[in-house]
Amino acid sequence: MTVRYDIVHTTSYRYREPVRFGEHRVMFRPRDGHDLRVLATDLQVSPEASVRLIQDPHSNSIAIVQPLAEAAELRITCSFTIEHAHTHNLELPLDPAAERFPFAYSVEDRFDLEHYLRPHHDDPKGELTAWARQFIRTDGPTGTRELLVAMNQNIRERFAYAAREEEGTQTPLQTLARGGGSCRDFALLMMEAARRLGIATRFVSGYLYDPALDDDSAEAAGGESGVVGAGSTHAWLQAYLPGAGWLPFDPTNNLLGGNTLIRVGVARDPQQAPPIAGTWFGPRDAYLGMDVQIRVTRQRGAA
Incomplete structure (x- = not known):
């Protein structure tokens, strides 16, 4: 049986004041295979950022995100629609x-x-x-x-x-x-x-x-x-x-x-597989915390 899922993954980093960001390595995209197919993807970053996609030595899909402006919050939202076939190793x-x-x-x-x-x-x-x-x-x-x-x-x-x-x-x-x-x-x-x-x-x-x-x-x-x-x-x-x-x-x-x-x-x-890894530059006490929201839902009627 094959099911279809919608996935929304949002990570927000909060700071006491605007800071400057270095590159962030984002590993969110589901990995295609004979049992899993990615149908649609979307990546949104605030503040505005340059994005390039690469594959690492394990052929994982990695987004290299470089925010272009200072900000008090960095928000990265990835959305996917996938089809996943049932497999059982037995x-x-x-x-x-x-x-x-x-x-x-x-x-x-x-x-x-x-x-x-x-x-x-x-x-x-x-x-x-x-x-x-x-x-x-x-x-x-x-x-x-x-x-x-x-x-x-x-x-x-x-x-x-x-x-x-x-x-x-x-x-x-x-x-x-x-x-x-x-x-x-x-x-x-x-x-x-x-x-x-x-x-x-x-x-x-x-x-x-x-x-x-x-x-x-x-x-x-x-x-x-x-x-x-x-x-x-x-x-x-x-x-x-x-x-x-x-x-x-x-x-x-x-x-x-x-x-x-x-x-x-x-x-x-x-x-080697953190969801997000990156750097920021600012006062040592500027960092306030991180919020992660993940929603995986099965589409109605998908089978």
């Missing part, structure tokens, strides 16, 4: 040689996956490796996909979710020690744990559709949906399994695909 067959863990990537795949296979965070006492290895069965063969499904589910059930406005991501060891974190913390934990087991993973940033946040949705009348992380930018991961390719795992909600995860960018590490 429906995709794996290469027979990769069905059981451990498995080996081909030489060609290893060349391309090198940066997604190498752990990026230290594990001096082996705590993260030990946590990852608990999902390897001791009573018989371990299915590769089943290992990742169990890890995905464990994070959803055993860790406490807490939204966090400030930039940055906890290290995997911090998330283990605290027993909780944000969606990007959970994504990084599972990424690094899987890499310790020799499975290639990458970070995904994007949006999450939740019918309960849609005022026009019939589901909204039914109360809470149990979806965590909707209404703001969301993060999950993809694991590369031969035969099926890059498969989505959302440990925050224990999702394995579907058409509610709307990807924007992929990267080998969360710090």
